[in-house]
Amino acid sequence: MRIVKEAAERKNEILDAAAELFAAKGYEETSTGDILDRVGIARGTLYYHFKSKEDILDALIDRVNGILIARAKEAAADRSLPVVERLIRTIMSLNVTGEAGIGHEVLEQVHKPQNALMHQKMQQTLLDGVVPVLTSLVEEGNAQGVFHVKYPRETTEMLVLYPVTVFDECFQQTPEQLANRVQAFIHNTEILLGAEEGSMAVPMATLFEQGL
Amino acid sequence: MRIVKEAAERKNEILDAAAELFAAKGYEETSTGDILDRVGIARGTLYYHFKSKEDILDALIDRVNGILIARAKEAAADRSLPVVERLIRTIMSLNVTGEAGIGHEVLEQVHKPQNALMHQKMQQTLLDGVVPVLTSLVEEGNAQGVFHVKYPRETTEMLVLYPVTVFDECFQQTPEQLANRVQAFIHNTEILLGAEEGSMAVPMATLFEQGL
DNA sequence: CTTAACCGACAGACTGTCGGTCTAAAACGA
DNA sequence: TCGTTTTAGACCGACAGTCTGTCGGTTAAG
Numbered sequence: 001m002r003i004v005k006e007a008a009e010r011k012n013e014i015l016d017a018a019a020e021l022f023a024a025k026g027y028e029e030t031s032t033g034d035i036l037d038r039v040g041i042a043r044g045t046l047y048y049h050f051k052s053k054e055d056i057l058d059a060l061i062d063r064v065n066g067i068l069i070a071r072a073k074e075a076a077a078d079r080s081l082p083v084v085e086r087l088i089r090t091i092m093s094l095n096v097t098g099e100a101g102i103g104h105e106v107l108e109q110v111h112k113p114q115n116a117l118m119h120q121k122m123q124q125t126l127l128d129g130v131v132p133v134l135t136s137l138v139e140e141g142n143a144q145g146v147f148h149v150k151y152p153r154e155t156t157e158m159l160v161l162y163p164v165t166v167f168d169e170c171f172q173q174t175p176e177q178l179a180n181r182v183q184a185f186i187h188n189t190e191i192l193l194g195a196e197e198g199s200m201a202v203p204m205a206t207l208f209e210q211g212l
Numbered sequence: 213m214r215i216v217k218e219a220a221e222r223k224n225e226i227l228d229a230a231a232e233l234f235a236a237k238g239y240e241e242t243s244t245g246d247i248l249d250r251v252g253i254a255r256g257t258l259y260y261h262f263k264s265k266e267d268i269l270d271a272l273i274d275r276v277n278g279i280l281i282a283r284a285k286e287a288a289a290d291r292s293l294p295v296v297e298r299l300i301r302t303i304m305s306l307n308v309t310g311e312a313g314i315g316h317e318v319l320e321q322v323h324k325p326q327n328a329l330m331h332q333k334m335q336q337t338l339l340d341g342v343v344p345v346l347t348s349l350v351e352e353g354n355a356q357g358v359f360h361v362k363y364p365r366e367t368t369e370m371l372v373l374y375p376v377t378v379f380d381e382c383f384q385q386t387p388e389q390l391a392n393r394v395q396a397f398i399h400n401t402e403i404l405l406g407a408e409e410g411s412m413a414v415p416m417a418t419l420f421e422q423g424l
Numbered sequence: 425c426t427t428a429a430c431c432g433a434c435a436g437a438c439t440g441t442c443g444g445t446c447t448a449a450a451a452c453g454a
Numbered sequence: 455t456c457g458t459t460t461t462a463g464a465c466c467g468a469c470a471g472t473c474t475g476t477c478g479g480t481t482a483a484g
Contacts, residue, residue: 004429004482031473042431047475049429116329154396158374165373184366192400214446216464243438254466259440261464 011049013039015063018056027057027118054117061121068094069129076133083141084195088204090134094126094164123164131156138193148194155192162188223261225251227275230268239269239330266329273333280306281341288345295353296407300416302346306338306376335376343368350405360406367404374400 005013017038021030032053036046050056075089134156141147149155166181173181186201193200217225229250233242244265248258262268287301346368353359361367378393385393402412 002430002481007429010429032475033473043475044432044477045430048431051475053474116332120328120332150399151392151396154393155400157378157393158370158400161373161377162370165377166369180363181366181369184363187362188367188370188404191403191406194403214465216447219464222464244440245438255440256442256467257465260466263440265439 007049010041010045011059014041014046014049014056015060018060022057022060022115022118026115028115057118057121061118061125065122065125065129068126069133072130073133076137083137083144083146084199085203087134087137087141088200090130090137091160091163092204094130094160126164127157127160130160134160141193141195146195146199149192159189159192219261222253222257223271226253226258226261226268227272230272234269234272234327234330238327240327269330269333273330273337277334277337277341280338281345284342284345288349295349295356295358296411297415299346299349299353300412302342302349303372303375304416306342306372338376339369339372342372346372353405353407358407358411361404371401371404 014035017035018030021034021038025034032043032046035056036043039046050059071093072090075093076086078086078089081089131153135152138147138149138152138156142149142152162185167178186204189195190197190200226247229247230242233246233250237246244255244258247268248255251258262271283305284302287305288298290298290301293301343365347364350359350361350364350368354361354364374397379390398413398416401407402409405412
């Protein structure tokens with residue numbers, strides 16, 4: 001008794017299954033057979049919808065990152081808030097630690113050494129998506145005179161790179177190490193942006209307390 | 213006619229072969245069979261010396277990184293030079309683009325998306341090795357009053373992270389994009405370290421011209 | 425009747441294991 | 455000192471088990 005569905009629907013079923021499995025076991029450790037079993041389809045069906053296992057990973061990353069970048073854009077767009085606040089919220093929107101919702105389990109898994117490919121791909125597309133958004137925020141701050149940044153694009157790159165790399169391994173660093181890094185990151189952000197001392201520290205600290 | 217060698221020697225032969233193959237085809241694309249053929253040994257021999265394919269990768273990375281970190285330490289230790297100069301040289305010692313010698317081909321290959329695992333492992337161990345060296349340099353600069361860094365460790369992390377991540381993909385960015393990033397990096401280094409404007413730009417520019 | 429979705433057997437490749445073999449050198453007896 | 459035995463480390467290659475991707479054929483729905 002064969003069940004036929006629309007391509008888009010099947011594709012999503014496969015992605016859902018892959019997300020759970022990658023989250024539970026990692027990308028390399030998950031076989032296409034595992035996905036087959038979970039979705040309840042045959043080998044050929046999977047390869048009818050996706051051209052390879054890696055293709056599934058790519059689609060999954062697109063999906064997760066799409067959500068992340070949408071949230072970042074949303075945070076950046078709220079023109080009722082001062083630039084500093086928006087910038088902070090945008091960066092913080094990438095911090096998904098301990099958050100429920102789509103992709104959370106995936107993101108937890110991303111950092112294990114097994115999942116280097118997943119990690120790298122996510123990081124890359126995330127950077128590509130977020131840097132432009134943040135850059136225009138920085139330029140806006142420049143125009144308002146609250147920031148003084150000579151190379152907005154590249155400075156933004158530095159600013160995003162640090163947290164996504166370093167706050168990643170949040171489970172394998174001591175709480176005080178983490179706290180140090182947070183402190184240092186805030187401080188260095190102010191310095192890099194040429195912002196007034198404390199102008200980011202205060203609102204960021206508030207957000208962090210809410211978040212953690 | 214079976215050839216017997218000392219374990220250390222065979223191990224090195226295997227690593228040499230693996231280095232060339234990983235460099236030419238990448239880690240994932242290289243099979244253990246390829247290595248077997250090149251060294252001219254049997255399957256069992258390889259697994260007598262290494263417990264898995266990944267174990268070979270780890271050993272190879274240790275070898276390459278050992279050299280890199282040794283060079284960095286050397287650059288940092290030359291107390292006849294001013295701190296600024298030593299710091300620059302230390303950072304630049306990680307830039308191996310277009311350089312001959314052991315590991316060069318490997319490092320060229322590291323950046324291809326296929327080699328995510330290799331890339332991640334190298335980056336991690338490199339960071340772990342270099343950050344302490346640079347941190348103590350920064351602290352020395354603080355003591356001399358040429359730097360003014362509140363969080364030496366974490367600032368160093370930021371400083372190393374940017375070039376190793378971004379200058380990596382040097383072949384897939386336009387020359388002007390690269391130039392921008394170099395300029396920006398130098399400028400932001402000065403800012404982050406609280407160094408005098410131009411104090412790094414001048415010596416660094418000199419070194420870059422020699423290097424490229 | 426047409427076509428998009430689906431099936432599952434199969435080819436091909438790869439990793440790691442295991443029992444057994446070889447060799448160089450140490451240990452030994454004469 | 456010289457031949458013999460023993461030992462242990464290095465080595466071999468067949469093989470089990472797993473996995474990915476393919477392909478010709480089948481089925482449901484419009």
